[in-house]
Amino acid sequence: MRAKPFILVIEDDSAAADSLLLVLRDWGAEVIHGRDGDAVLAAIGPRVGEVACIITDFHLGRPPDGISLVKRLRNSAPGARVLVLSGSFSGHATAEAAAAGFEVMHKPARAGAIINWLERA
DSSP, rough: OOOOOEEEEESSSSHHHHHHHHHHHHHHHHEEESSHHHHHHHHGGGGGGGOOOEEEEESSSSOOHHHHHHHHHTTTTTTEEEEEEEEEOOSHHHHHHHHHHEEEEEOOOOOOHHHHHHHOO
């Protein structure tokens, strides 16, 4: 039996967050969710170093964007894998994610694709 991974989800859209949280918990993850930088920092607190994966939306409701926020969090969770979700096909999110060394998946992401990404670790 595998250990229950600790996953941080950063998503400002309630419906998208609810769907993602359901998939992740069904898969067996412990999940903490925040809508923006302030909410994430309040929710994660001292457990940031335990985060195995971070799944973030690129476009959050207010600054910073998901990639900028994750870059700050990575100082405390350097081993966390990062998946950036984006509904934009302009290439901006993909280019920024690639420059940061993060993977990108276009929204709406299928549950199976997210699970495959998690299991590639």
